[in-house]
Amino acid sequence: MTEQERIEAIVRQIVAGIQGGNTSAASGGAIPKTSRAAVLTEKEKFEIREFPIPEIGDDEILVKVEGCGVCGTDAHEFKRDPFGLIPVVLGHEGTGEIVKIGKNVKKDSAGKALGLGDKVVTCMIFKDNPDITMFDLNKQNVGGADVYGLLPDDDIHLNGWYADYMVIRKGSTVFNVSHLDLDSRILIEPAAVLIHAVERAKTTDILRFNSRVAVQGCGPIGLLCIAVLRTMGIENITAVDGNEQRLEFAKLMGATATVNFKNYADRDALANAVKESFGGYFADFAFQCTGSPVAHANIYKFIRNGGGLCELGFFINGGDATINPHFDICSKEITTVGSWVYTLRDYATTFDFLKRAKEIGLPLEKLITHRFHLADVNEALQTNLRQDGLKIAIIP
């Protein structure tokens, strides 16, 4: 910074202090009067609109968006509007930098100090109970809570991360994740889904360091599942998918063997291939990460007597699956758990997972295969619908 720039920054700070007084603004960083946001105005159509950036209240935060992942949920809303949210600013896997912060906001939801320039993510919003803490919700998942990026439109409009700026309101959970790089921060929300699933799996008391674990489905969720297992010290992981490229990715994430289901004529042959991958043993535990009812029915055949299953593939209704309760559950005494989204507590665990994954050399950043500018958000969502690549990110 030159002497001239420094004086200008000081003057701006003083002027901001005279005008507002309630909030701190980032020194030197001029905040524009308006922000772009991608508004889904009809099915399969985003329009980029400009909205005024509002005054920030004492309990609010203004974030300059740095990036946001595209989620399967966004793709569903984009294509069919099942949540009836149109017009809506989507984007819930976002992260950015605090450029303005209300005077009452001193700490994040985990108790860590929060200030200008910190990098943050949001999780859930509790408008009716702003004093709730993350530890109150240790046992309850996010179902039913509001999240930015899936909120009804209001007069502020800056409600989702597919935008240049976002306003974090009172009652939101917000986390200081300044210690994580941008790619890791974009992966926090989907990774939390796997932290939760593994926590659910652990309740069966079957998952061990030396367990043989099958992971079916190698989209971003299945691949992150493998990375979480690998990071917690599980060494023997077989990935099952129908796409060779995804199976190659599974190895990068820590899978020790892969099985392409397309190479096997029927379910028995496929189950046998999984058994072979473990040196002649069925899996002790399996994670089902696809939204396919057939895949759900198949996975019981991969699991040994007395083994366990975590089903997490059906975030939304994918239809009924046909299983044989005698052979698949009773006679094998399979312990099954379901997993859906995550708890607030899982979010904090996720930050540590991402750090550890880096430390043991898992190239998580390679999961982000496409990056689009905000102006190209329609193309980004179409790319997701075509299932090209893995995780797609919007970088405004």
Ligand SMILES: [Zn+2]
């Ligand atoms: Zn998501």
